[in-house]
Amino acid sequence: MSNVRRVLHTSGGKDSGAMVLFALELAERYGMEFECLFCDTGNEHEITLEYLHEFAHRTGIKITWVKANFSANIARRRLFVEKSASYTDEVRKRVLQHLQPTGNPFLDLCMWKGRFPSATKRFCTVELKVLTAREQYIDPLLDEGYTVESWQGVRAEESVDRAALPKRSVEDENLTIVRPLLRWPVAKVLAMHRRHNVPLNPLYKLGMYRVGCMPCIMARKDEIYRISSRFPYHIDRILEWEWLVSQVSKKGGSTFFHKDGMSDDVKNDRELIARESGIDGMVRWSKTRYGGRQYSLLKELPLPSCQSEYGLCE
Numbered sequence: 636m637s638n639v640r641r642v643l644h645t646s647g648g649k650d651s652g653a654m655v656l657f658a659l660e661l662a663e664r665y666g667m668e669f670e671c672l673f674c675d676t677g678n679e680h681e682i683t684l685e686y687l688h689e690f691a692h693r694t695g696i697k698i699t700w701v702k703a704n705f706s707a708n709i710a711r712r713r714l715f716v717e718k719s720a721s722y723t724d725e726v727r728k729r730v731l732q733h734l735q736p737t738g739n740p741f742l743d744l745c746m747w748k749g750r751f752p753s754a755t756k757r758f759c760t761v762e763l764k765v766l767t768a769r770e771q772y773i774d775p776l777l778d779e780g781y782t783v784e785s786w787q788g789v790r791a792e793e794s795v796d797r798a799a800l801p802k803r804s805v806e807d808e809n810l811t812i813v814r815p816l817l818r819w820p821v822a823k824v825l826a827m828h829r830r831h832n833v834p835l836n837p838l839y840k841l842g843m844y845r846v847g848c849m850p851c852i853m854a855r856k857d858e859i860y861r862i863s864s865r866f867p868y869h870i871d872r873i874l875e876w877e878w879l880v881s882q883v884s885k886k887g888g889s890t891f892f893h894k895d896g897m898s899d900d901v902k903n904d905r906e907l908i909a910r911e912s913g914i915d916g917m918v919r920w921s922k923t924r925y926g927g928r929q930y931s932l933l934k935e936l937p938l939p940s941c942q943s944e945y946g947l948c949e
């Protein structure tokens with residue numbers, strides 16, 4: 636093995652999948668070596684987890700799974716709450732009664748922080764993915780003296796922020812971020828899967844725009860609707876999480892969706908946000924149209940079988 640370790644970050648999504656298939660071609664043509672990493676946030680859809688196993692099986696690659704553990708952080712917060720004069724006895728009792736690790740990284744992160752992440756406080760990506768990959772996989776390689784290339788399957792088409800990224804950025808002396816798909820259009824991503832006879836994650840055909848967290852804190856209105864229609868048990872899970880995280884929050888309340896992460900159509904309806912931004916309220920709102928004020932009868936109809944944005948039915 637060479638002194639360069641190429642670590643490809645996989646998520647079960649189409650872009651990271653295409654990146655792995657592209658790397659396989661480079662491996663066949665030039666003998667390039669690489670390895671794949673998946674950070675399980677604990678808020679993944681079971682279809683994505685199954686898909687990753689299937690993807691590894693079809694391509695013959697090994698994907699290493701890593702998961703954050705926040706037990707020590709929660710233990711430290713317990714000590715802080717026990718001693719801090721900023722908590723009343725009543726609040727302290729409530730928080731300490733519920734502040735215990737559950738073993739689910741996403742939930743434990745929110746229990747530790749006493750709140751859910753939001754667009755402006757997006758600690759989920761940093762803690763569950765960036766730092767977990769660094770601490771559990773990349774840093775040990777650097778400590779062993781390797782030079783690491785961290786490959787990320789982002790594309791400029793996805794957002795203005797991503798369009799501004801360079802193809803390579805040097806993090807430190809021995810660590811470089813590589814974005815091989817930066818200028819790829821989505822058609823090339825789909826063609827790569829077809830060429831290797833590897834299907835996409837089935838969640839796309841079920842109308843999901845992204846296959847990361849289920850749901851993501853920044854899900855769009857129609858995504859929330861589709862998730863609640865297709866997978867109501869994931870909404871029920873978030874409802875339970877909202878109750879638990881509220882119990883350990885100092886102010887006694889925290890909702891999964893925060894207004895700073897909401898799309899403009901949600902943000903504009905300030906009355907609705909003030910009234911009900913908990914997940915059940917957001918699901919009710921997702922079934923409405925015209926700024927949340929009119930109930931959409933159409934959305935009571937069963938969903939058609941394929942709603943993919945990428946023309947996957949063709």
Ligand code: SF4
Nearest residue numbers: 759760847848851852
């Ligand atoms: S997919 Fe969304 S919720 Fe999950 S870590 Fe990324 S930003 Fe956070």
